Every structure is written in C-alpha cells, then in structure tokens.
Amino acid sequence: MLHSALGPFRDSLDLLQEDWDRSFKTNVRGAWLVSRYVCLKMITFKHEGSIINISSIDGVGRALSHGAVAYSSSKSALIYMTKVMAMELGKHKIRVNAICPGLFHSEITDGLFQKKWLENVISKTVPLRDLGTIDPALTSLVRYIPDPWLVKLYDG
Numbered sequence: 450m451l452h453s454a455l456g457p458f459r460d461s462l463d464l465l466q467e468d469w470d471r472s473f474k475t476n477v478r479g480a481w482l483v484s485r486y487v488c489l490k491m492i493t494f495k496h497e498g499s500i501i502n503i504s505s506i507d508g509v510g511r512a513l514s515h516g517a518v519a520y521s522s523s524k525s526a527l528i529y530m531t532k533v534m535a536m537e538l539g540k541h542k543i544r545v546n547a548i549c550p551g552l553f554h555s556e557i558t559d560g561l562f563q564k565k566w567l568e569n570v571i572s573k574t575v576p577l578r579d580l581g582t583i584d585p586a587l588t589s590l591v592r593y594i595p596d597p598w599l600v601k602l603y604d605g
Contacts, residue, residue: 458516458561469519476523481530488534488543497542502531506551512574515566524549553580 459468484500491498506512508524528547535545552575554562561567571578 472519
C-alpha cells in the first residue's frame with residue numbers, strides 16, 4: 450500500500466516548478482519505485498498478491514480543487530500508472546489497484562480546513578456534506594489485502 454499526499458496548493462501560475470516536480474516525484478515516481486521493487490520480488494518468488502496505490506478523488510476528476518494542479522495531475526497519473534501496471538502484471542497473478550478517497554480531516558489537511566472557500570466546495574462536491582475524520586482509504590484497504598505475505602514483506 451502506498452499513500453502519498455503532497456502539496457502545496459497554489460494557483461497554476463503561482464506554482465513553482467520545484468513544487469510540481471516534488472508532487473510528481475512523491476506521488477508517481479515514489480509509488481512506481483516501491484511497486485516495481487515489490488513486484489520484482491513477488492515475481493522472483495513466484496508469489497501472487499496485490500499492489501494497492503492510494504490516489505484521490507482529485508485524480509479521477511470527481512473534485513476540481515482550486516490550487517491543486519500539481520496534486521490533481523500527479524494523482525491522475527498515479528491512476529493511469531496503476532491501470533497499466535495491472536494490465537502488465539496480471540500474467541504474474543499480481544493485482545494492481547488504486548483507492549481514491551475524498552477529503553477527510555487530518556493533520557495534513559488541517560490548513561485546508563481553515564480556508565473559507567472550502568465550505569462552498571464541500572457543498573458542491575460532497576453529497577452528504579459530511580467529511581470523515583479518519584482515513585477512509587485504510588478501512589477500504591482491508592478488503593484488498595487477503596495475503597499475510599504482504600504484511601511480512603513490509604515488516605521485513
């Protein structure tokens with residue numbers, strides 16, 4: 450399981466190239482490097498299993514977040530990377546999926562929840578108008594991890 454969330458959130462014209470590069474380095478390149486390493490080990494040991502990437506509703510176009518051009522673009526790229534890897538690795542019995550949670554309150558999003566415009570965005574994009582306070586990706590993730598070998602792999 451890979452979860453990457455990286456800002457900053459700035460308008461397209463105010464975003465620095467370094468910020469764009471950092472978002473893609475973390476959200477796409479980092480996920481690819483870890484997935485590649487794990488999949489090579491799984492193939493070497495002829496082990497079936499799952500790779501689960503955590504993207505965002507911004508990556509599927511469910512929400513258009515003001516100031517999130519780098520974040521949304523990198524999460525969209527992560528989804529397409531996931532699709533291609535799923536197609537390529539299926540022959541090795543390796544499933545590759547992505548979970549795309551919405552906005553929830555956490556330490557990472559604390560500054561975002563201080564923005565006055567967020568309430569307007571929530572009213573237009575969140576049908577229940579109720580945001581979670583825990584990471585829903587982790588609760589969704591449980592049903593995708595049937596194999597204790599993956600836990601061993603991450604624990605060493």
